[in-house]
Amino acid sequence: MKEHARFLREPKIINVGAxxxxxxxxxxxxxxxxxxxxxxxxxxxxxxxxxxKLKKL
Amino acid sequence: xxxxSRIYKGEYRDSIFLMRISQQLVGLDGxxxxxxxxxxxxxxxxxxxxxxxxxxxxxxxxNDLAIVVDAVSPERAEEAISKAREMMAEVVGERAEKxxxxxxxxxxxxxxxxxxxxxxxxxxxxxxxxxxxxxxELGMHVMIFSDGxxxxxxxxxxxxxxxxxxxxxxxxxxxxxxxGIGLGFANVVKRGPIGIVAASGTGAQEVSSLxxxxxxxxxxxxxxxxxxxxxxxxxxxxxxxxxxADDPGTQAIVLISKPPSPxxxxxxxxxxxxxxxxxxxxxxxxxxxxxxxxGLIPATTLEDAAAKAIALQRGEKPKSTIFSASFDExxxxxxxxxxxxKPGQRYIRGIYSGGTFCSEAMLITRDxxxxxxxxxxxxxxxxxxxxxxxxxxxxxxxxDDEFTAKIGKPHPMIYHExxxxxxxxxxxxxxxxxxxxxxxxxxxAHEDPGGALAPTIVQAKKxxxxxxxxxxxxxxxxGTPQDPQNLTSQxxxxxxxxxxxxxxxxxxxxxxxxxxxxxxVWEKIAGGKL
Numbered sequence: 001m002k003e004h005a006r007f008l009r010e011p012k013i014i015n016v017g018a019x020x021x022x023x024x025x026x027x028x029x030x031x032x033x034x035x036x037x038x039x040x041x042x043x044x045x046x047x048x049x050x051x052x053k054l055k056k057l
Numbered sequence: 058x059x060x061x062s063r064i065y066k067g068e069y070r071d072s073i074f075l076m077r078i079s080q081q082l083v084g085l086d087g088x089x090x091x092x093x094x095x096x097x098x099x100x101x102x103x104x105x106x107x108x109x110x111x112x113x114x115x116x117x118x119x120n121d122l123a124i125v126v127d128a129v130s131p132e133r134a135e136e137a138i139s140k141a142r143e144m145m146a147e148v149v150g151e152r153a154e155k156x157x158x159x160x161x162x163x164x165x166x167x168x169x170x171x172x173x174x175x176x177x178x179x180x181x182x183x184x185x186x187x188x189x190x191x192x193x194e195l196g197m198h199v200m201i202f203s204d205g206x207x208x209x210x211x212x213x214x215x216x217x218x219x220x221x222x223x224x225x226x227x228x229x230x231x232x233x234x235x236x237g238i239g240l241g242f243a244n245v246v247k248r249g250p251i252g253i254v255a256a257s258g259t260g261a262q263e264v265s266s267l268x269x270x271x272x273x274x275x276x277x278x279x280x281x282x283x284x285x286x287x288x289x290x291x292x293x294x295x296x297x298x299x300x301x302a303d304d305p306g307t308q309a310i311v312l313i314s315k316p317p318s319p320x321x322x323x324x325x326x327x328x329x330x331x332x333x334x335x336x337x338x339x340x341x342x343x344x345x346x347x348x349x350x351x352g353l354i355p356a357t358t359l360e361d362a363a364a365k366a367i368a369l370q371r372g373e374k375p376k377s378t379i380f381s382a383s384f385d386e387x388x389x390x391x392x393x394x395x396x397x398x399k400p401g402q403r404y405i406r407g408i409y410s411g412g413t414f415c416s417e418a419m420l421i422t423r424d425x426x427x428x429x430x431x432x433x434x435x436x437x438x439x440x441x442x443x444x445x446x447x448x449x450x451x452x453x454x455x456x457d458d459e460f461t462a463k464i465g466k467p468h469p470m471i472y473h474e475x476x477x478x479x480x481x482x483x484x485x486x487x488x489x490x491x492x493x494x495x496x497x498x499x500x501x502a503h504e505d506p507g508g509a510l511a512p513t514i515v516q517a518k519k520x521x522x523x524x525x526x527x528x529x530x531x532x533x534x535x536g537t538p539q540d541p542q543n544l545t546s547q548x549x550x551x552x553x554x555x556x557x558x559x560x561x562x563x564x565x566x567x568x569x570x571x572x573x574x575x576x577x578v579w580e581k582i583a584g585g586k587l
Binding site for chain 1: 192
């Protein structure tokens with residue numbers, strides 16, 4: 001069995017962003033969780049990228 | 058006019074949620090304009106243009122939530138702001154009641170749910186690539202609903218995904234259905250043996266909904282609109298094709314896209330040679346010869362793709378559908394649509410929420426009525442000088458950025474005000490013969506589009522009548538009877554408002570051409586079968 005078969009047979013979903021999509025997933029009985037996403041580094045994209053780089057060190 | 062505002066520092070809410078709140082506020086008594094927004098520079102600019110930028114909003118930052126209400130009195134504005142807070146608090150309360158675990162980051166969600174295998178991303182475009190990259194690093198497939206991701210990032214993410222054997226659907230991927238679960242804007246379809254890989258969200262919705270009335274759908278894999286561009290090279294379409302080729306539940310496969318460049322088309326068609334399943338390819342507006350030469354079945358419209366896939370799966374000879382009803386019935390309906398037209402009423406005005414529907418309708422009608430002007434024209438010389446003003450046959454894609462993101466309005470699949478205004482403007486034009494519409498159902502879409510549009514349609518017809526004219530309105534509804542909005546009831550609502558409802562976008566376009574030409578294109582459409 002191919003590795004990707006599991007994803008097609010049994011999608012287990014993490015929703016990042018719009019809560020509305022998570023509500024729709026739940027309404028369909030999908031196995032899913034929600035991330036109440038906020039902009040990282042106070043919404044400063046460059047700072048967020050810098051923090052990501054630091055994390056990888 | 059009184060503009061009142063309130064700032065909630067450091068309170069982040071997603072844009073779809075805020076749009077819904079804003080819409081509900083606009084519906085309140087005495088409220089002229091209302092916006093619940095994050096105070097980003099772009100949003101502040103929009104408020105400034107609308108004349109509702111208050112000093113405190115001007116000073117707020119991108120992490121601050123702002124509610125701005127322009128109302129007939131300060132009291133009404135204050136009431137609306139309180140109402141907005143109530144609505145926001147209700148949602149938080151509901152979540153607490155259900156005792157749902159809410160995660161703060163993708164990492165914490167993935168750690169607590171190690172079996173997760175797909176991440177659906179709908180954060181603002183500037184941050185979407187970052188979340189997608191993290192998801193891939195964690196070993197999960199990704200669907201990026203967000204737009205505003207750079208082409209460079211798309212190429213990078215898709216290459217990373219391919220290296221790790223992970224699918225990157227999107228960016229700007231509106232629709233996928235994985236094992237019956239709709240992601241983003243998707244219809245509730247019957248499960249079955251036909252799989253779809255699509256570079257167009259609404260294209261996927263139309264084909265999957267039509268197939269749902271037949272044998273049903275295994276999976277829909279969305280790729281995002283740029284996947285078949287030369288720079289990306291169709292990475293996701295090729296991987297999606299392989300997934301469906303390997304999937305025991307998929308017996309036939311449909312590929313949907315705008316015509317790719319010759320290089321990418323060749324790559325895709327070469328890959329299909331390895332697939333031992335029935336295949337239909339719809340490169341909307343492309344040359345079918347290339348597809349035939351690859352030994353595959355070409356489809357000229359979305360409905361054609363659905364019909365041919367159904368026939369192949371059933372082992373029947375693929376045939377095209379012109380109209381679902383008998384020609385006699387269609388002729389009668391068309392006559393009903395044009396018998397009241399005045400000689401000056403000659404033009405079709407398409408008012409679309411789905412870009413692919415708009416393109417498909419233009420491809421069909423240009424062969425019947427000639428040039429069609431548009432904000433998204435088939436040829437550069439047919440671009441409308443002003444997208445807000447129609448000229449001759451004119452079709453507008455109102456889901457385009459200029460009617461949505463650029464002016465801070467929600468997409469016409471969830472918000473109808475701009476389409477309604479446009480309908481009334483077209484009804485006032487004595488040259489308009491037919492208004493042509495698409496209505497899209499399913500998860501993600503407006504909860505009752507038929508109910509929202511019907512009163513406007515009645516009003517549009519009345520405007521024409523007062524001018525001594527008859528106005529035809531033709532529409533198709535993309536959806537299924539299982540959708541939350543229910544296809545049958547939506548069609549009934551539109552018919553109740555006097556709309557000629559056709560069973561596909563392609564048929565609606567043909568009907569509009571029949572009416573606008575007062576039946577003159579019968580022969581062209583029916584090929585002498587009348």
